Structures are given as structure tokens and as C-alpha cells.
Amino acid sequence: MASRPPLRIAIIGGGWAGMAAAASLHQQGHQLHIWEASRTWGGRARALTVQGPQGQHWTLDNGQHILIGAYSACLQAMRTVGVQPDQALQRLPLDLRYADGTGLQLPHLPPPWDAVIGIARTRGWSWREKLALLRTAQRWQRQQFQCAAHATVADICHGLPARLMQDFVDPLCISALNLPACAASGRIFLRVLQDGLFSGQGGSNLLIPRTDLSTLYPAAAAQWLQAQGAQLRLGVRATHLAWQADSATWHVDGQAFDAVVIATACAPAARLVQHAQVPAAMQMHTQSWAAAAHALPHTAIATVYAYTPPQQGRVLLPAPMVALRSHAGAPAQFAFDKGQLGGPAGVIALVVSASPDDKAQLQTQVLQQASAQMKLPQLQALQTVIDKRATFACTPQVQRPGMQIAPGLWACGDYVDGPYPATLEGAVRSGMQVAHALAQTAFAS
Numbered sequence: 001m002a003s004r005p006p007l008r009i010a011i012i013g014g015g016w017a018g019m020a021a022a023a024s025l026h027q028q029g030h031q032l033h034i035w036e037a038s039r040t041w042g043g044r045a046r047a048l049t050v051q052g053p054q055g056q057h058w059t060l061d062n063g064q065h066i067l068i069g070a071y072s073a074c075l076q077a078m079r080t081v082g083v084q085p086d087q088a089l090q091r092l093p094l095d096l097r098y099a100d101g102t103g104l105q106l107p108h109l110p111p112p113w114d115a116v117i118g119i120a121r122t123r124g125w126s127w128r129e130k131l132a133l134l135r136t137a138q139r140w141q142r143q144q145f146q147c148a149a150h151a152t153v154a155d156i157c158h159g160l161p162a163r164l165m166q167d168f169v170d171p172l173c174i175s176a177l178n179l180p181a182c183a184a185s186g187r188i189f190l191r192v193l194q195d196g197l198f199s200g201q202g203g204s205n206l207l208i209p210r211t212d213l214s215t216l217y218p219a220a221a222a223q224w225l226q227a228q229g230a231q232l233r234l235g236v237r238a239t240h241l242a243w244q245a246d247s248a249t250w251h252v253d254g255q256a257f258d259a260v261v262i263a264t265a266c267a268p269a270a271r272l273v274q275h276a277q278v279p280a281a282m283q284m285h286t287q288s289w290a291a292a293a294h295a296l297p298h299t300a301i302a303t304v305y306a307y308t309p310p311q312q313g314r315v316l317l318p319a320p321m322v323a324l325r326s327h328a329g330a331p332a333q334f335a336f337d338k339g340q341l342g343g344p345a346g347v348i349a350l351v352v353s354a355s356p357d358d359k360a361q362l363q364t365q366v367l368q369q370a371s372a373q374m375k376l377p378q379l380q381a382l383q384t385v386i387d388k389r390a391t392f393a394c395t396p397q398v399q400r401p402g403m404q405i406a407p408g409l410w411a412c413g414d415y416v417d418g419p420y421p422a423t424l425e426g427a428v429r430s431g432m433q434v435a436h437a438l439a440q441t442a443f444a445s
Helices: 016-027 072-080 113-121 127-142 162-177 186-197 218-227 266-274 280-295 359-374 424-444
Strands: 008-012 031-036 047-051 057-061 089-092 206-209 231-234 241-244 249-252 255-257 259-262 298-307 321-323 334-337 347-353 380-392 404-406 409-411
Touching: 008 016, 008 249, 008 255, 016 031, 016 072, 016 218, 016 259, 016 424, 031 218, 047 380, 057 347, 072 218, 072 424, 113 127, 127 162, 127 186, 162 186, 218 231, 249 259, 259 266, 259 424, 266 280, 266 380, 266 409, 280 404, 280 409, 298 359, 347 359, 359 380, 409 424
Parallel strands: 008 031, 008 259, 031 231, 259 409
Antiparallel strands: 047 057, 089 206, 241 249, 249 255, 298 347, 298 380, 321 334, 334 347, 404 409
């Protein structure tokens, strides 16, 4: 690419996928123009201001996210723009324990010994249950973490005791795929397990942000890109996309570009592509892609931020992240002590994956659940955030739209076709893959 003139590339969307694409394309020497409709970088994983009990303003997030040690693309992307993961993320061994101390925690050992010893030490499981889980994990490994395309997570876990489904499989499945085991894709679940538990020492570690999600990567990427000469437009929505045949360029709101990368959420991306001004020969591509994106089913995630007066010298929870027993009337799966993660003391984030829509009922149930399971006194809600389209529904054989929409028009995001569920790693990998594919296509032409 060094012997070729740089391309003028428009990136629409300043979330994790868009910024990963932008950083990769900048490293190839291209000229970048980036649009972000919101006034905050980060897309669906961004900073949010929450009012405290005395009227103070705290910077939290529009939803609690975590990473794992196997998220190599995220860690690489952070380092590229000057973020040091060891400082920005708190690294912990995989810990799915409940407030009473039962549940799985892996030691910091190379695989498979971390899993073997962690399972052997787990409180609350019988030896019969522990051996059943080890045998099942060995079977997955023998099958090279592959299964039939139509299989659900429940299918690939057939024969596991009910307690293991409840204490191990269900929390992992719903946190990674945002669906219960009976509905989630077994194939994508196995890919997450393979990368997390068998990719090398530290791959299964939890990496919990010590800062807000905008600062963690996208805002730092924006600052880095601007210093490198990229044109950034925060708080400006790109509204019109058109192909100009005479110049073989794409126009975004009247500006000409050699290529366009759409890195917004699924629904606005589909609308932008559907209404793009293109010749009849190109409409088959754009309308087909828009239809696939519109048809993609989604599920919700809720985060209830709550506060309880902190006691001097004491932490709220026994660990920065604690699993919750989830059932009808008690919908939250995890709690995060923000005070242990560099945030305000007394604040906890309670996460409800596959969330119902009734905000008032959800908030009441979650507060009651947290008070009962974690013995937190005087717990009061600060703010409840429900993202109704937080992730695509990661069901077996779900049809995700592809990366290339039309010649010179690309899409990236956690919903675009790929091996990962809707995670930060999926978004960042998608952005990097689009940058690589765009460069290869431009070089070939």
C-alpha cells in the first residue's frame, strides 16, 4: 500500500467497532473522516452520567461490560492508541461464585490445570457433579469445540446435572450470549469456551474496567486519531449516502470518499443502507443487506445502578464481581462493586441479561434480590438503563448480515457475520477485519 495513494475513507459510527476500523486504516496510511451522532464516543458501550443521592454527578456507563483475557483484539486495540490494559483493567481469575462463597473460581494456572483444580475445589458441588463437568469438557475438546449448526447450548450440555447447568452453564451462557441455554447457539458458545478456557494461561481471566467505557478505548482512540490528522465529527449524524458513478465514489452528506465503513448499531445501519441513493444494478446488494439487518432479532440488557451508604473500612461485596442466583422474580445475574473498581464508594451495578421490558417492576425485583442475596442495607436505585436492542439474539443458525454491502461500502459491528457473539471483542475484531478486507480489495483493484 505504500506505493499507492491513500484512500479517503468515511467511517460512520464512533463506537468500539468504528474506532478499531479507524485505527487499523490509519496505520495503513489512509485519510479518515469519522462521524458519531452521539455527543459521547463509544456507541453502545459508553460513559453515562448518573446523579448520586446528594445530587452529585458520577460517571458510570450505559451498561456494565467486562472483557476476558482471551480478548486479544481489544487488548491490541487499546495498546495501539496508548491505553495500558494493566492499568485500565482489573484482572481476576474466572470467578462465578455467589455471595455465600459457593460456585466456581479458577486458580491462576495454565490450562487445563486451572479448570481441573478449580472444579475440584468448587464448594457446593458433589464429586459426581464435578466429574460430570470434567467429562463433558473433555468431550468438547475431543470434538474440537464443534457441534451441529442447529444445536443449542442445552443440547451440547445434555446429561449435565441440574446444579451444574444452574451454577456454571447458565451464568456463562447468559453473560456471553445474552440468551438462556435452551435458546442460545451451541456453536458460538463453544467458540467462546475454546478461546477463554483453552487459549493459554490467563485466557479465562476476567478483565473488569477500572474506568468508564468511553475512556477505556473509544475516547482514547478519538484523541489519538485526531492527533494523527483524522477528521472527527462528534455529535454530527451522517444522514445521506449516495453512489456517484461518474467519479466511482461514495458521497456522505455531499462529501466524496473512495470507501465508506458503516459502524453504527444494526438498526440505523440498515436504515442508512436501505435509503442509500444507488443505481439499479447496486440496489440488489444494498436492499438485500438492509433486509438481513432489519430481520436480525435482538434481546435486551438492563443495568440497575444502586447505592447503599458505605461503611468505613468495609467493601460492599466480597469481590469486585459477584454472581447472583437468578430465577423468576429475581432477574439479575451479576453484581459489580464500583467502589472496588475505581468508582464511587457505595455504588453497585446489577446486570440483567435477556432483560424484560417493564422497567419499574424490574428495578423493584432487582433491589429486593440484591438486598436478600447480598445483605445490603438501605439499598436505593440511582438509575436503571434498559437497552432493548443490546445484542442480536445469538440463536442457532442465526443469519447475520455480511461485512461487504456493495463495492466500496462496508459494515462492521458486533452483529456483523463472524464467530463471536455480541461482545466488545466481536465489535473490535469486526472493525479490524473490515480494515484488512478493504485494504486487500483496494490493492487488488
